[in-house]
Amino acid sequence: MxxxxxxxxxxxxxxxxxxxxxxxxxxxxxxxxxxxxxxxxxxxxxxxxxxxxxxxxxxxxxxxxxxxxxxxxxxxxxxxxxxxxxxxxxxxxxxxxxxxxxxxxxxxxxxxxxxxxxxxxxxxxxxxxxxxxxxxxxxxxxxxxxxxxxxxxxxxxxxxxxxxxxxxxxxxxxxxxxxxxxxxxxxxxxxxxxxxxxxxxxxxxxxxxxxxxxxxxxxxxxxxxxxxxxxxxxxxxxxxxxxxxxxxxxxxxxxxxxxxxxxxxxxxxxxxxxxxxxxxxxxxxxxxxxxxxxxxxxxxxxxxxxxxxxxxxxxxxxxxxxxxxxxxxxxDDVLYAPGNPLRPVFPDFIVRLVLQYLPFVGNFQFRQISLTNAQLALPVDVKCPPELLTQLKQILPIQIDVAEYRPATNLTRKQKRVVREFSV
Ligand SMILES: [Zn+2]
CATH class of the missing domain: 3.40.50.12780 (ANL, N-terminal domain)
Structure with a gap:
């Protein structure tokens, strides 16, 4: 009481x-x-x-x-x-x-x-x-x-x-x-x-x-x-x-x-x-x-x-x-463009850029796998416009591949759109 x-x-x-x-x-x-x-x-x-x-x-x-x-x-x-x-x-x-x-x-x-x-x-x-x-x-x-x-x-x-x-x-x-x-x-x-x-x-x-x-x-x-x-x-x-x-x-x-x-x-x-x-x-x-x-x-x-x-x-x-x-x-999810020193790329830049070219695609994910490689995963029915890739490469000048986005089935996980998978 x-x-x-x-x-x-x-x-x-x-x-x-x-x-x-x-x-x-x-x-x-x-x-x-x-x-x-x-x-x-x-x-x-x-x-x-x-x-x-x-x-x-x-x-x-x-x-x-x-x-x-x-x-x-x-x-x-x-x-x-x-x-x-x-x-x-x-x-x-x-x-x-x-x-x-x-x-x-x-x-x-x-x-x-x-x-x-x-x-x-x-x-x-x-x-x-x-x-x-x-x-x-x-x-x-x-x-x-x-x-x-x-x-x-x-x-x-x-x-x-x-x-x-x-x-x-x-x-x-x-x-x-x-x-x-x-x-x-x-x-x-x-x-x-x-x-x-x-x-x-x-x-x-x-x-x-x-x-x-x-x-x-x-x-x-x-x-x-x-x-x-x-x-x-x-x-x-x-x-x-x-x-x-x-x-x-x-x-x-x-x-x-x-x-x-x-x-x-x-x-x-x-x-x-x-x-x-x-x-x-x-x-x-x-x-x-x-x-x-x-x-x-x-x-x-x-x-x-x-x-x-x-x-x-x-x-x-x-x-x-x-x-x-x-x-x-x-x-931990700030991305890094190669250089000396490394240049930080904030997740929000990536998210905004993707949405600028693909207004509301449901969910997607951009993973920076290493200092040289990244992957943009989009829903299966969404085609990646070449200009989007060009723009992405301008802010993050590394190899960027396009892959299929698989919606998360485990809702107990955080749903991040931008992820860095290596430590600096
Ligand atoms: Zn207020």
């Missing part, structure tokens, strides 16, 4: 409390929160406790990424839980698909592991209800007291998502490991008000709707867990006749959510997002997160493996948090 009240508290706080009228006011709030979390970690995390760190100067704190977080897992977390125990519990939950792994009161989760190592994450009940309250406030189209049905398509269920459930809010988890056809009939019976799924699943559902195999009319559609490409977004939006919203969430935190205008705002009231600039002209950067509320497992100066592009336009909704134009994908 206590946690139900607490969820409600965080819901109200996110909906009405943490609102800022100006950038300056938001930044003042961030500075206060930053000091508070740094002081807490200095006192509670053995890793930071032994170091000579100032809670007034974030730049003196060590930088972190998934590798560092896992290497120092035991000393970093404030719950005194060893990595081995957490890994064991998390893996067991994935194989049995019983998603309630806990150590004492702490929930354990695994990150998807696209960047080689799988991260293990610990969440306290308070952090969990804070997440639920916040996400409900940010994403529910109606008040928390209105009956709403949420359909949630994900690779793995998690305590975190289950916690959103209540008597008023019905919540149904669709396991992407199960056959997709089954889900269509279940979804038809469930008739969700809110549909949450990775973009490729939303695309398949839109297709089913277009073909008359599905007749649902959700009032809100939210894309999660993968890059939402513009053409896919437009298609889903056209079929379901509405804006497509996004939640950009990682095991590291709730990083960004769309506002009523459909613009993706960084959740700067929850975390400090520093930018490691990749390309000044385009506003491309890697986010470095410092979460104000993660007290069990510190997320301090944590560098994500994602590339984002900042929007140059302010949002008319009034939220002074920065707006993300697009989430471009993993840093």
């Amino acid at each position: 206590f946690y139900k009240f607490l969820t409600f508290f965080y819901y109200l706080r996110a909906k009405y409390g943490l609102r800022f009228s100006s950038r300056a006011q938001l930044e003042r709030y961030q500075q206060k929160q930053l000091k508070r979390i740094l002081r807490y970690m200095k006192n509670h995390s053995p890793f930071y406790h032994t170091k000579n760190l100032s809670d007034k100067d974030l730049s003196s704190w060590p930088c972190m990424d998934k590798r560092v977080l896992m290497t120092h897992f035991d000393e970093l977390n404030t719950a005194n839980i060893p990595l081995e125990q957490a890994q064991h519990v998390a893996r067991q939950a994935e194989t049995t698909r019983d998603f309630t792994p806990k150590i004492g009161k702490y929930s354990v989760g695994l990150s998807s592991g696209t960047s080689g190592i799988r991260g293990v994450f610990l969440i306290s009940p308070r952090e969990q209800v804070q997440w639920s309250g916040t996400i409900l406030a940010k994403m529910l189209p109606h008040s928390i007291f209105c009956k709403q049905k949420i359909a949630f398509f994900l690779r793995a269920d998690n305590n975190l998502y289950e916690s959103v459930k209540s008597r008023i809010i019905q919540f149904k988890f669709f396991d992407l490991k199960k056959p997709f056809e089954q889900h269509i009939s279940t979804l038809q019976i469930f008739r969700p008000d809110i549909l949450v799924a990775p973009p490729m699943v939303l695309y398949l559902l839109a297709q089913a709707q277009e073909q008359g195999k599905l007749h649902i009319s959700p009032i809100k559609i939210i894309s999660v867990a993968d890059v939402l490409y513009d053409d896919v977004k437009q298609y889903i939006s056209r079929i379901f006749k509405q804006k497509i919203h996004q939640i950009y969430q990682a095991t590291e935190g709730l990083i960004a959510c769309t506002c009523a205008h459909g613009h993706l705002h960084l959740n700067e009231e929850l975390m400090l997002v520093q930018q490691k600039c990749l390309d000044k002209n385009s506003g491309r950067f890697i986010p470095i997160l410092t979460d104000f509320n993660r007290t069990t497992q510190p997320i301090i100066r944590y560098e994500l493996n994602d590339m984002l592009t900042l929007s140059s336009k302010p949002c008319p909704c009034g939220n002074p948090s920065l707006v993300i134009e697009r989430i471009e994908g993993r840093c």
Whole structure:
């Protein structure tokens, strides 16, 4: 019962409390929160406790990424839980698909592991209800007291998502490991008000709707867990006749959510997002997160493996948090043109170029296999225009072969359009 009240508290706080009228006011709030979390970690995390760190100067704190977080897992977390125990519990939950792994009161989760190592994450009940309250406030189209049905398509269920459930809010988890056809009939019976799924699943559902195999009319559609490409977004939006919203969430935190205008705002009231600039002209950067509320497992100066592009336009909704134009994908998928030094080619260039010549071809994939070879895989009924190849070779002057694209059957995988298959 206590946690139900607490969820409600965080819901109200996110909906009405943490609102800022100006950038300056938001930044003042961030500075206060930053000091508070740094002081807490200095006192509670053995890793930071032994170091000579100032809670007034974030730049003196060590930088972190998934590798560092896992290497120092035991000393970093404030719950005194060893990595081995957490890994064991998390893996067991994935194989049995019983998603309630806990150590004492702490929930354990695994990150998807696209960047080689799988991260293990610990969440306290308070952090969990804070997440639920916040996400409900940010994403529910109606008040928390209105009956709403949420359909949630994900690779793995998690305590975190289950916690959103209540008597008023019905919540149904669709396991992407199960056959997709089954889900269509279940979804038809469930008739969700809110549909949450990775973009490729939303695309398949839109297709089913277009073909008359599905007749649902959700009032809100939210894309999660993968890059939402513009053409896919437009298609889903056209079929379901509405804006497509996004939640950009990682095991590291709730990083960004769309506002009523459909613009993706960084959740700067929850975390400090520093930018490691990749390309000044385009506003491309890697986010470095410092979460104000993660007290069990510190997320301090944590560098994500994602590339984002900042929007140059302010949002008319009034939220002074920065707006993300697009989430471009993993840093590991930046392609490289030969030369000394190697010249980076960002995935978005390739995607835009293909779509310029082949407006909406369904899905395709561009794989750079080595520094000399790449492959463009297109659906079987799509012919590659010679000009497209010429243009591609101009930005990536290597051998590019055309191949047949085989639609992914495993929906639990990320559906990347641009992939680099070698390391530099
Ligand atoms: Zn906005």
